[in-house]
Amino acid sequence: MTPAQHPLGARQAARRFAAALARRWRAVVAGRDAGSSTAEMALITPLLVMVLLLVVLCGRLVAAQIDVDAAASSGARSGSIARTEAAARAEAERTARDTLAARGITCRDATVTIDTGGLRPASAVTVTISCVVRLADLLLLGVPGTKRVSASATSPIDQWRGGQQP
Numbered sequence: 001m002t003p004a005q006h007p008l009g010a011r012q013a014a015r016r017f018a019a020a021l022a023r024r025w026r027a028v029v030a031g032r033d034a035g036s037s038t039a040e041m042a043l044i045t046p047l048l049v050m051v052l053l054l055v056v057l058c059g060r061l062v063a064a065q066i067d068v069d070a071a072a073s074s075g076a077r078s079g080s081i082a083r084t085e086a087a088a089r090a091e092a093e094r095t096a097r098d099t100l101a102a103r104g105i106t107c108r109d110a111t112v113t114i115d116t117g118g119l120r121p122a123s124a125v126t127v128t129i130s131c132v133v134r135l136a137d138l139l140l141l142g143v144p145g146t147k148r149v150s151a152s153a154t155s156p157i158d159q160w161r162g163g164q165q166p
Contacts, residue, residue, distance in 0.1 A: 061147060064105055064133045068151040071099035075127035076155035085119045092127050107131035122159040128152040
């Protein structure tokens with residue numbers, strides 16, 4: 001029977017045929033992809049976890065760098081307002097280590113180097129901190145165990161300050 005001889009008419013017959021063809025096509029296509037999203041998630045989940053751990057690693061390194069910068073800056077500032085060179089060295093080191101401890105950064109082999117410049121007016125106090133940060137607890141990334149982070153800060157000594165006190 002041709003579409004023209006169909007009792008419902010040619011137009012309706014064509015619509016029904018197209019609808020049936022579309023349903024069949026959707027059924028064929030849907031059958032091929034059944035379960036593929038589960039397989040995709042199973043393959044991509046470990047990659048997403050690795051990316052997340054990489055972000056955590058980068059965040060830890062940036063936070064450690066910021067904390068070491070702050071400790072160096074605090075140490076240089078406290079050293080620059082001291083009256084004697086010995087007091088400047090002691091205050092700068094104490095402040096730098098206290099700042100590292102207060103910020104919760106656990107450094108292995110933290111070294112604090114202080115240059116007072118003789119504590120003369122118009123000179124500067126420079127504090128350099130070098131610190132080893134542990135990364136071994138991010139086991140899934142397979143990163144080496146440590147990373148050295150260092151920072152240096154300089155604080156000027158007031159040009160018009162008075163002489164040293166006894």
